[in-house]
Amino acid sequence: MSDSDDDDIPELVPAENKKVPVTIITGFLGAGKTTLLNYILTQQHGKRIAVILNEFGEGDSIEKSMSVGEGGELFEEWLELRNGCLCCSVKDNGVKAIENLMQKKGKFDYILLETTGLADPGPIASIFWLDEELCSDVYLDGIVVMVDAKFCKQHLQEEKPDGSVNDSQRQIALADIIIVNKTDLVDVEDLNDLTQTIRSINGFARLFETSQARMALENILNINAYGLSGDVKLEDIFTLRGFSPQDKHSIDKGVHTMTIQIHGNIKKSDLENFLQALLWEKSVKNYEGHTLDVLRLKGVISLEDCDTRLVVQAVHELYDYHYTTPWENNEARHNTIVFIGRNLDRESLGISISQYLHQKVI
Numbered sequence: 182m183s184d185s186d187d188d189d190i191p192e193l194v195p196a197e198n199k200k201v202p203v204t205i206i207t208g209f210l211g212a213g214k215t216t217l218l219n220y221i222l223t224q225q226h227g228k229r230i231a232v233i234l235n236e237f238g239e240g241d242s243i244e245k246s247m248s249v250g251e252g253g254e255l256f257e258e259w260l261e262l263r264n265g266c267l268c269c270s271v272k273d274n275g276v277k278a279i280e281n282l283m284q285k286k287g288k289f290d291y292i293l294l295e296t297t298g299l300a301d302p303g304p305i306a307s308i309f310w311l312d313e314e315l316c317s318d319v320y321l322d323g324i325v326v327m328v329d330a331k332f333c334k335q336h337l338q339e340e341k342p343d344g345s346v347n348d349s350q351r352q353i354a355l356a357d358i359i360i361v362n363k364t365d366l367v368d369v370e371d372l373n374d375l376t377q378t379i380r381s382i383n384g385f386a387r388l389f390e391t392s393q394a395r396m397a398l399e400n401i402l403n404i405n406a407y408g409l410s411g412d413v414k415l416e417d418i419f420t421l422r423g424f425s426p427q428d429k430h431s432i433d434k435g436v437h438t439m440t441i442q443i444h445g446n447i448k449k450s451d452l453e454n455f456l457q458a459l460l461w462e463k464s465v466k467n468y469e470g471h472t473l474d475v476l477r478l479k480g481v482i483s484l485e486d487c488d489t490r491l492v493v494q495a496v497h498e499l500y501d502y503h504y505t506t507p508w509e510n511n512e513a514r515h516n517t518i519v520f521i522g523r524n525l526d527r528e529s530l531g532i533s534i535s536q537y538l539h540q541k542v543i
């Protein structure tokens with residue numbers, strides 16, 4: 182073979198022409214998506230990562246403060262969706278967010294797209310074969326689905342009113358990588374039982390078990406799940422996995438988000454009593470006498486005799502706390518709590534908040 186043989190000369194592709202991989206991170210409410218995201222952002226991976234977050238909430242300030250990773254070079258593009266979700270408004274929002282990001286092209290080399298816990302990854306993935314212009318810049322690297330080891334079984338069994346496949350089942354069916362997170366909360370038997378159930382829905386995805394979403398990042402980033410060779414059609418892969426473009430994903434109409442602001446400082450013991458009444462005893466009712474069914478709660482609390490913000494989070498009846506940034510000296514202190522669930526009504530929540538927390542709703 183001669184030295185001048187064209188085939189031997191490597192093609193020089195300028196760096197800016199390289200397509201940027203996108204990893205979709207999905208999973209049910211509270212499964213640990215943000216925990217994974219923050220973990221990725223704090224790891225040494227040599228990548229400059231842009232993050233697109235799509236939280237299911239009314240306001241975005243609270244999510245912002247809790248979702249941004251620390252350190253490293255980080256670019257964020259925020260999607261503000263009020264009581265909506267990315268997959269129901271794919272064209273408008275998902276594409277726009279990526280397009281906005283692409284204007285900063287060259288500044289990052291990876292995109293992580295976190296969806297809301299109620300999103301269907303199918304329509305989101307479809308932008309990677311429907312939008313040609315976008316696809317000249319980016320490609321879908323893989324879909325990572327976070328699963329809550331404690332509550333997944335329950336979510337899988339939930340029946341939708343119209344009898345269609347529920348959100349949890351859809352998410353698992355379309356995953357390339359399934360991360361069974363929160364293994365610290367279950368015993369080996371329950372874990373095996375759950376992984377078997379998951380396997381019966383999706384037998385081809387790679388499955389990992391984690392606590393606090395800790396795992397080797399090479400297993401989730403740059404996995405190139407669909408090949409870049411061009412002979413695999415993304416659309417066909419998704420059809421094989423049960424996705425149909427005609428399927429209209431309807432967001433669970435019974436699930437609502439409510440953001441409540443509360444004056445002043447709160448005693449930690451009062452907060453405990455409120456959370457236990459709401460989440461454990463389920464004694465808080467709405468105006469029709471139905472129990473407030475909280476699937477997810479996130480709050481930033483101003484505690485009495487404490488200079489640091491307290492972040493409280495709950496998934497079903499489990500809740501945890503962590504202290505974050507200090508309050509500034511002259512800053513007006515208040516509390517913000519976001520509730521996601523069924524049978525929520527503002528008045529009943531307000532009454533039980535003044536009863537337990539001894540403070541007024543703003």
Ligand SMILES: Nc1nc2c(ncn2[C@@H]2O[C@H](COP(=O)(O)OP(=O)(O)OP(=O)(O)O)[C@@H](O)[C@H]2O)c(=O)[nH]1
Pocket residue numbers: 208209210211212213214215216217236297298327362363364365366391392393394477494495496500501
């Ligand atoms: N015990 C335990 N708790 C965890 C683990 N991973 C996350 N959590 C907690 O679970 C709660 C939800 O975690 P997030 O990472 O915010 O979940 P998410 O999927 O981003 O939540 P949404 O965006 O609201 O759907 C937080 O209180 C976390 O501290 C884990 O491995 N074990």
Ligand SMILES: [Zn+2]
Pocket residue numbers: 266267268269299300301430431432
């Ligand atoms: Zn949707």
